[in-house]
Amino acid sequence: MTLTTALRDQGSAQQSSYGRIGRFNVANIGFALAILILVIVASMASDVFLTERNLVSISRQLVTNGLLSLGMLLVILTGGIDLSVGPVVAFSGLLATGLQAYMPFPAAIAVALAMGLAVGLFNGFMIARFKLQPFIVTLATMGSVRGLLYIFSETPQYPTDPLFRSLLGGGFIGPFPVPSLILLCIIPLVWFYLNHTVSGRAVYAIGVNSEAVRLAGINVRRHLIGAYAACGFLAAFAGVLLASRLGIAQPSVGIGYELDAIAAVVIGGGILGGGGGTVIGVVGGVLALALVDNVLNLFNVESYYQQFLKGLIILVAVLARRKRA
């Protein structure tokens, strides 16, 4: 046995006892088990839960929060937060549909994505350049972008090109909905970015100690801005997919979306302020939230009780994760 393999073995043995760093630690396994139990209970208690129809529904419903949560993960890893994703979703949908009257729909989509990128770049720039608190910067952007999008259009916009819906949000490849497939492609991309690129590793480290990263000769500002830009871009992308799935873009959409995304990241083991969070955890968090929604609806739980229970479930989820960690 060579030295390196010895080290590696040791590494994997230790993983079990050290939460955050490992990919498959106890907390994650417990979490996966909890989701599995939820699925089993649901499929026994409700005969429609495991139908193709319902699974397709769930897989489409979690796309928006999935994309937002992945972006939010990047930002939370740097120690930040992005409250402005909700309005970006709404604005992007309006642009992607409303501009179809003036240009082909791919161009409209490009404008929408560019807007998301721009908002993200702006957030990142203000935070990185002026060392402002991410919460307050993105809170301000949240208000401003919401104002802007209403200035752009105070009424819903409808796509004019039918392909916009049938190719993207409303499309299917075999039995699989296109938006879900897109999300499925983006998840490993983000994972690869975080784990196998210089920039991704820097993002992880910046959230823990940005001064140490800077002194290691890494351009902290660039990676910080990059994380916010990616988050804005993903939010805009989510907005395009949402509008194309619904066949309409409403200006009032997206309120509270940022909280859902943050909840998914934290339930998945993310730590606000940086230093914790994995793609697999986020996927679990998004899945858990979507399943809870779906199951509560299938079990016909009244709206207020749903809201009440959802709060409790979030609490139990973070408690359980803590206990096992």
Place this chain on the structure above:
Amino acid sequence: MTLTTALRDQGSAQQSSYGRIGRFNVANIGFALAILILVIVASMASDVFLTERNLVSISRQLVTNGLLSLGMLLVILTGGIDLSVGPVVAFSGLLATGLQAYMPFPAAIAVALAMGLAVGLFNGFMIARFKLQPFIVTLATMGSVRGLLYIFSETPQYPTDPLFRSLLGGGFIGPFPVPSLILLCIIPLVWFYLNHTVSGRAVYAIGVNSEAVRLAGINVRRHLIGAYAACGFLAAFAGVLLASRLGIAQPSVGIGYELDAIAAVVIGGGILGGGGGTVIGVVGGVLALALVDNVLNLFNVESYYQQFLKGLIILVAVLARRKRA
């Protein structure tokens, strides 16, 4: 020259540039100036700004955010955050009005305040005992309390006792509205608590380094729970005053109030994550936000442009504070 004096010289040289622990530092003075300029410009540009009627309006409008921001300050000083204040405001209003059918209104108010205290204690307990992240705990409570209050009453509640309105939210002492006077009394109380009580000092210290505070033999858990309890209590109090001012308790009220309160604290120099924030700063922040709202209305700025501008103004406010700090 001996060594100690050499050191001493350097020590005192450093000090003069920072001054004593400043209650009135440069950033705060600049901030006060900015508010003053806003007031002067507004009173020159609008002939109604300085009318008694408008000043009374402003002073009543800022009561809710004033109380919430003071509570939020305590929590932010400990390094936390409380997202659950909005539903507490709504629930408290419902209890204080709805229960008047069954008991005299002071008893109904007592129940409402007790509810706020209980929510705060719950938040604090979960955060202090289980070391959970405040953001996610209070996000969960936010949902749960919102659900609960709808379970309590799906429809608005109206006060039955006319004194409830005329003594509290709707009352005047001379030209001064009662709620504003109450806020005016609570501000120095919170200041006194933070600066002159053992618990207040502990709150300041916990946000900076809670481990150090624990090692100094201080019961961190108790003071942490206390801060959340106070925040919940103040939110409930704000809810009672609001319901009594409006003459109606609406279950859906309070959405986004937590963000306004956080914005006021941060604009006033508070630091999310602990270690910064003063009562005087918060008062400035609350005042600034209320003035901006009022002035934008008086200047007849369209709703969406208001929203856009408000975001920008928040950004400029924190930027300006940073520059001077």
Place this chain on the structure above:
Amino acid sequence: MLEIINVSKSFDGNPALRDVSVTAAAGRVLAICGENGAGKTTLMNVLSGAIKPDQGEILLDEVNVAVGNPHYAIELGIQTVHQELSLLPHLSVAENVLLGKWPHRRVGWLVDWKETERRAAEVIRDFGFEGIDVGARVSDLSISLQQIVEIAKALVGKPRVLILDEPSAVLSAHETRLLFRKIRELSASGTLVIYISHRLDEIFEVSDNVFVLKDGLGVLSAETAKVNRDLVIKAMVGRSLDAIYPVRHPNIGEVALEVRHLGRRPLFDDVTFTIRAGEIVGMFGLIGSGRTDVAKAIFGAEPALEGEILVAGKPVVTTTPATAIAKGMALVTEDRKRDGLAMDCSVLDNGGLASMDRFAFHGVLNRARQGEVVSNKLDGLQVRPRGMRRPVRQLSGGNQQKVVLGKWMLVENTRIFIFDEPTRGVDIATKVEIYRILDELAATGQAILLISSEMPEVLGLCDRLIVMRSGRIVTILDRAEFDMEAVFAHAAGIETPSSTV
């Protein structure tokens, strides 16, 4: 008076203390020695109530204090100066000193600020530091004065047991002397003082008894007078160390770094010196003399405002660390917790942080190769415990320091190494290793600037020595001119007959 009986503690299954027993009497000074990670701090954490032991008890006059409650320990008169600074930087000195012991008027929850300031001033004055203004903000004090404040916290009310966990690491010789005076005063009046330090000279100077921990086991417990340096080292390290400093065979080449009239007032001004390839140049000065600021300026972390920097004879402009690294510089920062390491990240990520480009192709990392190279390097530095995925937070201080060294040694094409207090808080065996590494680096033609506050270290290792005072270079000495008294006189600004500026 104090009986530590069979105390054990492990973290995540790794034992930090194994069945440790030791006793000490009132009025004595007990020194605890051991390598980094031996368990010294853990033992003191048990005693001070910061953590609860897995088993065993600690009796203070027959009362068990090992219950994991700091408040209880303080009530019993156990006062602790923790190894990590635990001050609240934005609060005043007075408040920090009396944190948790705020004096109050009549009602228990009302703080009496006048009394707070008065008592804090009294404690600090009795300690010998009248110069510290108790109204000042702690963050405005220099690091060493902050440490004085930290110690003063433990002196409020007469402690029955005073624990000092490496208090001298950031203190100057003079301040250390005042501390020792205080220790003697307290022990004379019946306080048991427990003193932890990696500096054996201090141990022999101040302690009555010495207790040595190795890998969580108590391996030596004796009266200080009855043991000698070698015996203690042997107990700590498990073998003797014959030579602390490597014998230098300098092979000095071209000028690698030249600094001309560098300034960033008021921190430092008119700093001019050169370092040649293969040379170790020391930089000595009192704490706060501006050495770190010079290092940061050269490295572009906080760029200089005046002057120029030449690398291999060519002027360079270092505005960011990245540009400095590109010119072949590396800076091992003095405060590893604040500037050196991302504590929650893994050993691998920290070790590989500065050299990622080596393993990257268009920004995509070859993680397998990176892991292999980093773990080889850290293994060569004998970082313990091994395991690349462990967060560095869980390593002891000395091992953390080795990770920082490894991080910079992995960067390719480095010609100039700046070490800022590389041996602070590091045990004697690791120090020897670090000295060996410095010597080896020099032997491979690197130019080395060694900033240190430890006189023996700079005298033992350096080829030339820069002495700084108040942000200016007072003198630069060749090895032949090295003389402890003279260097100290220069640094402190005390006139001596031999001083030449």
Place this chain on the structure above:
Amino acid sequence: TAKDLKIGVVNLSLCCAYFVGMDLAVKDEAKAFPNITVISTDAKGDVAKLTSNVEDLLSQKVDGLIISGAWIEAAPEALDAIKAAGVPVVLVDRMLKGGEFTSWIGPDNYAIGVGIGEYIVKRLDGKGLLVILRGGPADNSIGLDRTNGVLSVVEKTGIQVEKAPDFGGWSVDGGFKLMEDMLTKHPQIDAVFCENDSMCQGAQKAIKDAGRSDKIFLTSVDGEKGTLKEIMSEGTNYGATGHNNSDQIGRASFHRLMAILAGAEAPQKTVLPSPIITKENAIKFYNPDSVF
């Protein structure tokens, strides 16, 4: 030498096309009169902010107020303050309880619900399963009235009613998601009623994606441009919408206020007719240039 007039429009919310349309209609009517200024405010759904906005407008000495209370039931303090200031106020759309007002113009949401209910009963021939998607939250009296209106008719027949347990938030995506869950749960659905058009627009897509468009028809309330177009289109399963013309209501409210300011004795309550729009009559109501 005409006197300048200042009119305040107090909107509870400008979130959605319906309310925006009303606000724009008032401004549009006012444009014709050079000496009339309209000041419009947005309370973002919060009754406290609405009260503040009323106070701010009174500070500016407006001559008259139009309040679009949207989904709140009452705003006593706001109405009291207006009364104290002696300014006439016209309520549009929502008739606020617990306070005095000069005049109200709006639809009767309950009646609209009844109309839709009758359409559903007729088309289902008194049997089948009707799914109801509510906007929420429960203190939203617009939705309550509409649903209660539908229920008052439907419950007397053999039609089964299933309310989606959660609220759709009045939005397209909310309707979409609720409908997906309901489609999963109920293999046989015959009709859908949504408390507004937006939710049904989402629900329609969900039904289409489930391949059940030919078995389920949709009904809603509002008469948005998009919905009207859909109802007119060939082979659609969008059955009917209750016409709630915010443009018309907005214009009417402006003229009502003008009349009051001119000294006219106005009726205190005016219900605007809300016809049920189906394929047959949709063309009469469709205006491609309208905002709403």
